[in-house]
Amino acid sequence: MTIRAPAGFAAIITAAGRGLRAGGGRPKQWQDLSGRSVLARAVDAFGGFERVVLVVHAQDMAQALAEFAGRVTIVTGAETRSASVMAGLQALEGQASHVLIHDGARPLVTDAVVGGVIGALQQGAIAAAPALPVSDALWRGQDGHVTATAPREGLFRAQTPQGFSLPDILAAHRAHPDGAADDVELALRMGHRVAITQGSEDNLKITWPEDFARAENLLGTAMDIRLGNGFDVHAFGPGDHVWLCGIQIPHTAGLVGHSDADVGMHALTDAIYGALAEGDIGRHFPPSDPQWKGADSAVFLKHAADLARARGFDFGNADVTLICETPKIGPHAAAMQARLAQIIGVDQTRISVKATTSEKLGFTGRGEGIASIATVALMKG
Ligand SMILES: Nc1ccn([C@@H]2O[C@H](COP(=O)(O)OP(=O)(O)OP(=O)(O)O)[C@@H](O)[C@H]2O)c(=O)n1
Numbered sequence: 001m002t003i004r005a006p007a008g009f010a011a012i013i014t015a016a017g018r019g020l021r022a023g024g025g026r027p028k029q030w031q032d033l034s035g036r037s038v039l040a041r042a043v044d045a046f047g048g049f050e051r052v053v054l055v056v057h058a059q060d061m062a063q064a065l066a067e068f069a070g071r072v073t074i075v076t077g078a079e080t081r082s083a084s085v086m087a088g089l090q091a092l093e094g095q096a097s098h099v100l101i102h103d104g105a106r107p108l109v110t111d112a113v114v115g116g117v118i119g120a121l122q123q124g125a126i127a128a129a130p131a132l133p134v135s136d137a138l139w140r141g142q143d144g145h146v147t148a149t150a151p152r153e154g155l156f157r158a159q160t161p162q163g164f165s166l167p168d169i170l171a172a173h174r175a176h177p178d179g180a181a182d183d184v185e186l187a188l189r190m191g192h193r194v195a196i197t198q199g200s201e202d203n204l205k206i207t208w209p210e211d212f213a214r215a216e217n218l219l220g221t222a223m224d225i226r227l228g229n230g231f232d233v234h235a236f237g238p239g240d241h242v243w244l245c246g247i248q249i250p251h252t253a254g255l256v257g258h259s260d261a262d263v264g265m266h267a268l269t270d271a272i273y274g275a276l277a278e279g280d281i282g283r284h285f286p287p288s289d290p291q292w293k294g295a296d297s298a299v300f301l302k303h304a305a306d307l308a309r310a311r312g313f314d315f316g317n318a319d320v321t322l323i324c325e326t327p328k329i330g331p332h333a334a335a336m337q338a339r340l341a342q343i344i345g346v347d348q349t350r351i352s353v354k355a356t357t358s359e360k361l362g363f364t365g366r367g368e369g370i371a372s373i374a375t376v377a378l379m380k381g
């Protein structure tokens with residue numbers, strides 16, 4: 001159910017930010033959240049409003065028109081959130097009595113939250129906005145240490161949509177072109193009383209990469225299971241040891257590579273990137289970059305594992321197979337499993353390392369190098 005707004009109530013949805021803190025290939029509001037974009041979910045929440053103005057970045061205008069034309073009025077935003085809001089307000093001037101201003105980055109706003117703001121405005125408030133009381137202790141900190149505590153009584157975490165009488169918030173923006181963190185701050189600067197309405201823990205603002213996983217959990221979407229595979233080969237060359245799955249093994253040859261040439265760890269790292277649709281090691285650690293010359297491949301594996309966790313995934317299991325005639329892997333397999341488990345941060349029982357020969361066939365059979373294949377399962381939900 002989408003709440004039906006009273007006549008004269010309009011909405012502005014701000015979506016012109018670049019989402020730098022959230023990362024990803026494109027701004028957070030355009031990224032997928034369980035099958036629909038963050039922004040599509042935010043826009044849907046205001047489907048019961050007669051007028052909705054969507055503020056987007058100039059670079060996103062084509063996509064916005066393709067996705068939302070006909071449902072909302074689309075205008076171009078500006079450098080700051082306040083300036084983007086101002087662009088939306090100008091588009092609404094004279095066309096509504098009240099406006100609710102909402103972050104396009106808050107996709108899970110509920111009817112109850114929107115209804116609370118509308119209700120307060122209908123009862124005569126010039127401004128009303130949802131918030132939640134701060135429930136954790138508050139500290140000041142510096143250099144990773146607590147320097148002081150701060151009282152939390154009377155403190156709230158501000159959310160959106162923030163609702164206003166349209167002429168009053170327009171006047172506030174015109175009087176303060178320097179902007180503010182949010183629109184309530186501008187209303188306060190004008191001396192308006194702002195009613196606090198009930199916020200919701202579900203109404204999170206997607207800000208950091210891990211917020212996508214939080215939002216997906218709140219949506220209660222089905223478990224997301226990802227499988228990835230990786231394959232790698234390194235040739236033998238001069239040397240007296242090889243690195244395999246993080247363990248140094250004395251050998252009659254070394255493995256040739258830009259990094260430490262740990263073929264097992266590379267295959268596993270690529271399997272994780274594959275499960276995340278994040279390319280391969282070369283994309284994240286280009287071989288053309290001299291800083292990775294001779295690098296410990298644990299750096300690559302840890303990066304991939306951290307990326308999976310940042311996306312909200314836990315490790316189901318990983319299975320690595322080394323393909324070579326020599327050296328013998330069996331005596332080292334347990335140590336390899338332990339080392340891989342340590343780097344990824346999982347119990348050893350979830351990591352398998354095994355080996356096979358290729359029956360003297362092919363390049364591994366001729367002892368020219370070592371190949372490895374790996375499979376990983378990631379789970380979320
Ligand atoms: N110039 C801007 C900046 C922000 N916003 C919007 O305001 C909301 C809240 O801003 P924020 O979470 O800070 O988004 P970004 O500015 O995109 O994030 P970041 O600071 O991480 O780059 C978002 O929906 C964002 O798209 C906007 O319309 N115009």
Ligand SMILES: C[C@](O)(CO)[C@H](O)COP(=O)(O)O
Nearest residue numbers: 081103158159160181182205
């Ligand atoms: C408007 C807002 O979402 C209210 O909590 C918040 O002020 C936006 O802050 P940001 O620093 O632009 O993310």
